Amino acid sequence: MAPYLLQDGGVGVVGDPQQLDHLLQMLECPICMDVADRPPIYQCPEGHLLCEECNSRVVDCPQCGHALMNSRNRTAEELAARLQVGKIKMCKKVET
Ligand SMILES: [Zn+2]
Numbered sequence: 087m088a089p090y091l092l093q094d095g096g097v098g099v100v101g102d103p104q105q106l107d108h109l110l111q112m113l114e115c116p117i118c119m120d121v122a123d124r125p126p127i128y129q130c131p132e133g134h135l136l137c138e139e140c141n142s143r144v145v146d147c148p149q150c151g152h153a154l155m156n157s158r159n160r161t162a163e164e165l166a167a168r169l170q171v172g173k174i175k176m177c178k179k180v181e182t
């Protein structure tokens with residue numbers, strides 16, 4: 087499922103925990119294996135994701151070896167922000 091299918095502002099993932107998990111996995115940082123679920127999310131020149139913490143620790147991308155340029159991945163950040171909304175809505179649903 088491509089993230090840009092969430093044009094409806096994240097409504098597509100609300101109430102579907104499996105799909106939410108699947109999308110969150112796409113934001114997993116390959117270094118620390120944490121999900122980069124909030125901005126800033128960084129990427130190497132080849133587009134590999136890094137979380138904020140790893141971007142500040144690592145000089146070269148561990149996956150392709152390119153020097154990191156401190157470039158943000160706005161698409162991932164947007165996806166993360168929408169998933170946060172989805173998660174919050176789901177939590178509220180569970181609580182009530
Ligand atoms: Zn990381």
Ligand SMILES: [Zn+2]
Nearest residue numbers: 130134147150
């Ligand atoms: Zn890379």
